Amino acid sequence: MKKDDYIPLFESKAAGWRGVYWFYAISMAVSVSLICIHRVMHFPHQKGLARWAWIGISMAELWFxxxxxxxxxxxxxxVSRYTFKDRLxxxxxxxxxxxxxxxSTADPQLEPPLMVADTVLSLMAYDYPPEKLSVYLSDDGCSDLVFYALYEASKFSRVWLPFCRSFNVELRAPNAYFSAVxxxxxxxxxxxxxWREVKKLYNEMEAQITDIMKLGRVPDHLRKHHKGLREWESGVSRSNHHTILQVLIDGRGNKEVDIEGKPLPMLLYLAREKRPGYAHNFKAGAMNALIRVSSRISNGSIILNLDCDHYSNNPQSVRDALCFFMDEKQGHNIAYVQHPQKFDKE
Known part of the structure; x- marks a missing residue:
């Protein structure tokens, strides 16, 4: 592209509420100044409890x-930033x-496997070429319950992804979607x-995962469904186990497809090795392991990182981020993009 033909992939504009903010900031600054003047003018000259109370209150106000x-x-x-995905x-x-x-997930009790599965499905359903998308789940709890939930999600994705395309679904976490619609x-x-068939399939998946959570283990008759579940037959514990790496959907070479014959994104499960007496460095260690594993498998040039309890509510999120990274003039100055977070009300 010639320099004269440059059209940005994003633009930044000053927020429209700056006038309101300045009124708020100035009024607060005046109020704070008056409080400080009041404290100085009413300094207690007598020693004792009154002076110590004044010092305590003044220090608290100074901190605030x-x-x-x-x-x-x-x-x-x-500023407000606007992306131009059509140009991209x-x-x-x-x-x-x-x-x-x-x-990343770490505890199947605090982070239910069904929630993890919903998050993964929302990511697999991104509006992005599936052959260029790889989803890695790091399970620091090394739980067969999480692996089984991911296995069920991998099966349901063959129906869910075409469904999202057919209905132009915006909220692509199944539980959130069916709760809203x-x-x-x-x-x-x-x-x-x-619509009814897909909802029925999701309800069946939800019931299956909920049942094994109540049971606290994956029953023997379900373990034969995927070879990866054999990894937990050798005395695996949360803090003492070998590396477990399983590819549930191999998206390389368009090997696996959905019910419409379109390729699926790659989906992998990782429980990094842990041994007693060796620091695992929590999420930082999990990220390090994911980077090393992904560099040998998919080696994507862009990494999107999120917690298992933050599903994506925008199927265009990846393209939004790429508008910043791939802008011809400003992209080389950008290394990190933070998407806004929205917390659902309980």
Missing amino acids: VTYWIITQFARYRA SRRYEDGLPCVDIFV KELPSDDPSLAKE
Whole structure:
């Protein structure tokens, strides 16, 4: 692309509420100044409890003032950023980079396997070439319950991904979607039938995972469904086990496809080796292991990292990030993009 033809893939604009912010900031600054003046003018000259109380209150107020000033740096020049994904597609659709997605979990009791499965499915359903997408799950709890949930998710993905395309689903975590959409979204009988069938399949998967969670283990008759479950037959414990690496969906070479014959993203499970007496460095160690493993398998040039309890509610998230990384003029200055987070109300 010639320099004269440059059209940015994103733009930054000053936030529209800056006037309101400045009114708030100035009024707060005046209030803080008046409080400080009041404290100085009413310094207790007599010694004793009154002076110590004044010192304590003043120190507390000083701390809150300092904290308030620090937080203003993030709001001083607030901007809104807008991406142009249509421009990205026109220029680079055939040359989009491979993306490795890292998901971390550590405890099947605190982070239910069904929630992990929903998060993984929302990532696999990204609006992105599936052959360039690889999802890695790091399980620091080394739980066969999590592995089984991921196995069930890998089967359901063959139906869920085409469903998301057919219905143009925005919220691609199944549980969140079916909780939000209570009624059939179409009057077309064929689409209505498909919607009911997919919801039924998800309910069956949900019931299956919930049952094994109540049982606390994967029953013997289910262990034969995937060879990876044999790894837990050799006395594996959470803090003492060998490395378990299983490819549930091998997306290389379009080997595995969904019910419409379209390729699926790669899906892998990793429980890194742990031994008593050796520090595993928690999530930092998990990230390090994921980077080493992915570099030998998919070696994506872009890494997307998120926790297992933060499903993606925007199927365009990867393309949004690439608008920053692949901008011809500004992209070389950008190494990290943080997506906004939204917390569901309980």
